[in-house]
Amino acid sequence: MSNAELMERRNAALPRGVASLTSVFVAKAENSELWDVEGKRYVDFAAGIAVCNTGHRHPKIMAATAQQSEAFVHTAFQINPYETYVSLAERLNQLAPISKAKTIFLNSGAEAVENAVKIARHCTQRSSIIAFTGAFHGRSMLTMGLTGKAVPYKAGFGPMPAGIYHVPFPLEQYGVTIEDSLKALEALFKADVPASQVAAIIIEPVQGEGGFQIAPKAFIQALRSLCDQHGIILICDEIQTGFARTGKIFATEYADIEPDILVVAKSLAGGYPLAGVIGKAEVMDSPDPGGLGTTYGGNPVSCAAAHAVLDIIEDEQLCERSNRIGKQMKTRLEKIKATGNTTPIGEIRGLGAMVAFDLVKVAGGNTPDPDRAKKLTSQALKNGLILLSCGIYGNTIRLLAPLTIPDNHLAEGLDILERSLAEC
Ligand SMILES: Cc1ncc(COP(=O)(O)O)c(C=O)c1O
Structure with a gap:
C-alpha cells in the first residue's frame, strides 16, 4: 500500500487534531535511517522528537527488551x-x-x-x-x-x-x-x-x-x-x-x-x-x-x-559524541550562512547536539520567515531528510539526529540540508 493510500485511510479514520508532519508511513528504521512503505530511504534528523538519542532499534535495547518480555x-x-x-x-x-x-x-x-x-x-x-x-x-x-x-x-x-x-x-x-x-x-x-x-x-x-x-x-x-x-x-x-x-x-x-x-x-x-x-x-x-x-x-x-x-x-560516550555532532552541525551551518547564496539564515544556536537555526526574511535581519521553514522541511523530505521546525514564530529548524548517527549519515544529512536550503 502506498503512502498516499494510507494517508487517505488515516484521514478518514483519525480526528484532524492528531497531526502528522509528514505523509511518510514507516516500514522500517535502523539507527539514523528510516524506510517508508514505498521503499524510500530517509536520514532521520528528528529521532522521534528527541526520543531516539540512542538511535532506532539499538541492538542492546532490542536484546534487553526481548529478554524482559520472555520473563x-x-x-x-x-x-x-x-x-x-x-x-x-x-x-x-x-x-x-x-x-x-x-x-x-x-x-x-x-x-x-x-x-x-x-x-x-x-x-x-x-x-x-x-x-x-x-x-x-x-x-x-x-x-x-x-x-x-x-x-x-x-x-x-x-x-x-x-x-x-x-x-x-x-x-x-x-x-x-x-x-x-x-x-x-x-x-x-x-x-x-x-x-x-x-x-x-x-x-x-x-x-x-x-x-x-x-x-x-x-x-x-x-x-x-x-x-x-x-x-x-x-x-x-x-x-x-x-x-x-x-x-x-x-x-x-x-x-x-x-x-x-x-x-x-x-x-x-x-x-x-x-x-x-x-x-x-x-x-x-x-x-x-x-x-x-x-x-x-x-x-x-x-x-x-x-x-x-x-x-x-x-x-559509547554519547555526551562527548553529542558535543562533537553539535560542533559539526554548527560549523556547517555557519559556512552555509556565510555563502549568502541560500535561504537567509538568522541565529544559529544550540547546546551539544540540540542545534537549531532560524529562517529570516532578509539576511542579517531578525524577521521570522515561517513559510520558508515549512518549505524547507517539505523540500528536505523530498530529498530524503526528516527535519522538524519549531519556535514561537514557527521559523526555527531543529536538528535532532540520533547521537549514535554514523559520520557518513551525519554528513549526508547535512549535505541534503544544504541542498534543500538552496532549493527553497
Ligand atoms: C519539554 C517537554 N515537556 C513535556 C513534553 C510532553 O511530553 P509527552 O508528549 O510525552 O507528553 C514535551 C514533549 O514534546 C517536551 O518537549
Missing part, C-alpha cells in the same frame, strides 16, 4: 514490584544533579509534569505554578495550561486550569533580557499572586518546542535564589533536553544549581514509553502512600530499555 511484561508496580524499577530509580538518583534523590516512573512527559506539580503542591501546601512564555510541557489539561503557546495547543480548549501564571522567557534575540524576565516575576508577585502562594516555578533549561532557546545560566541561578528565598519548588523539565542530548546527561548541569525536581521522559527509554520525576527525597516523600502512581508507570519492558539506554550513553 514478564506487566504486573503493575503497585501490586507486584520488580527489581529493575528500583535499580533504574537508583541509577537516576545517582545521575541527577540532586544530592539525595528519589524517583517515580510514569508513562509520558505530560504525566510526569502533572506528577511533579502534584508533589510540589503537596509539599508546599500551595497551589500556584509559574511557567514561561514559549514553554511546552504537554497537552493534558494541566500541562496544556502550563504550556506557553496558545495556537495550536490551547486555543478552543479553555478554560485553562486555575493558578497558572506565565512570565516572559528571556530572549535577548527579541529584546527580552534576563532583567526583564526577573522584573516580570517581581511584578507578578506584587500584582497577581504573592510568592508565598506559589508552589513551583517550572522551566525547560533549553526550550524545545519553543525554538531551542537556551535559558541563560544567570537566569536559572536567579530562579534558584528566588525559590530559596520564598520556599518555592524549582522544577526543571528535561523531557527534551535529557540523556546526553545537550552534551551532558542533563542540561541543568550547565547551570550549576540543584533543582528540587527534574522531569524526564523521551530518550530515557529509547522509544519505549517511560517518564520519571526525580526529586529531592524530602520533597518526593511528601505525598502519602497511594497518592502517586499509575497502572503502567515503570513498565518492566520500558525499564529494561532504559537500563540499556543508560549503559549505551556510558559505553
Whole structure:
C-alpha cells in the first residue's frame, strides 16, 4: 500500500487534531535511517522528537527488551514490584544533579509534569505554578495550561486550569533580557499572586518546542535564589533536553544549581514509553502512600530499555559524541550562512547536539520567515531528510539526529540540508 493510500485511510479514520508532519508511513528504521512503505530511504534528523538519542532499534535495547518480555511484561508496580524499577530509580538518583534523590516512573512527559506539580503542591501546601512564555510541557489539561503557546495547543480548549501564571522567557534575540524576565516575576508577585502562594516555578533549561532557546545560566541561578528565598519548588523539565542530548546527561548541569525536581521522559527509554520525576527525597516523600502512581508507570519492558539506554550513553560516550555532532552541525551551518547564496539564515544556536537555526526574511535581519521553514522541511523530505521546525514564530529548524548517527549519515544529512536550503 502506498503512502498516499494510507494517508487517505488515516484521514478518514483519525480526528484532524492528531497531526502528522509528514505523509511518510514507516516500514522500517535502523539507527539514523528510516524506510517508508514505498521503499524510500530517509536520514532521520528528528529521532522521534528527541526520543531516539540512542538511535532506532539499538541492538542492546532490542536484546534487553526481548529478554524482559520472555520473563514478564506487566504486573503493575503497585501490586507486584520488580527489581529493575528500583535499580533504574537508583541509577537516576545517582545521575541527577540532586544530592539525595528519589524517583517515580510514569508513562509520558505530560504525566510526569502533572506528577511533579502534584508533589510540589503537596509539599508546599500551595497551589500556584509559574511557567514561561514559549514553554511546552504537554497537552493534558494541566500541562496544556502550563504550556506557553496558545495556537495550536490551547486555543478552543479553555478554560485553562486555575493558578497558572506565565512570565516572559528571556530572549535577548527579541529584546527580552534576563532583567526583564526577573522584573516580570517581581511584578507578578506584587500584582497577581504573592510568592508565598506559589508552589513551583517550572522551566525547560533549553526550550524545545519553543525554538531551542537556551535559558541563560544567570537566569536559572536567579530562579534558584528566588525559590530559596520564598520556599518555592524549582522544577526543571528535561523531557527534551535529557540523556546526553545537550552534551551532558542533563542540561541543568550547565547551570550549576540543584533543582528540587527534574522531569524526564523521551530518550530515557529509547522509544519505549517511560517518564520519571526525580526529586529531592524530602520533597518526593511528601505525598502519602497511594497518592502517586499509575497502572503502567515503570513498565518492566520500558525499564529494561532504559537500563540499556543508560549503559549505551556510558559505553559509547554519547555526551562527548553529542558535543562533537553539535560542533559539526554548527560549523556547517555557519559556512552555509556565510555563502549568502541560500535561504537567509538568522541565529544559529544550540547546546551539544540540540542545534537549531532560524529562517529570516532578509539576511542579517531578525524577521521570522515561517513559510520558508515549512518549505524547507517539505523540500528536505523530498530529498530524503526528516527535519522538524519549531519556535514561537514557527521559523526555527531543529536538528535532532540520533547521537549514535554514523559520520557518513551525519554528513549526508547535512549535505541534503544544504541542498534543500538552496532549493527553497
Ligand atoms: C519539554 C517537554 N515537556 C513535556 C513534553 C510532553 O511530553 P509527552 O508528549 O510525552 O507528553 C514535551 C514533549 O514534546 C517536551 O518537549
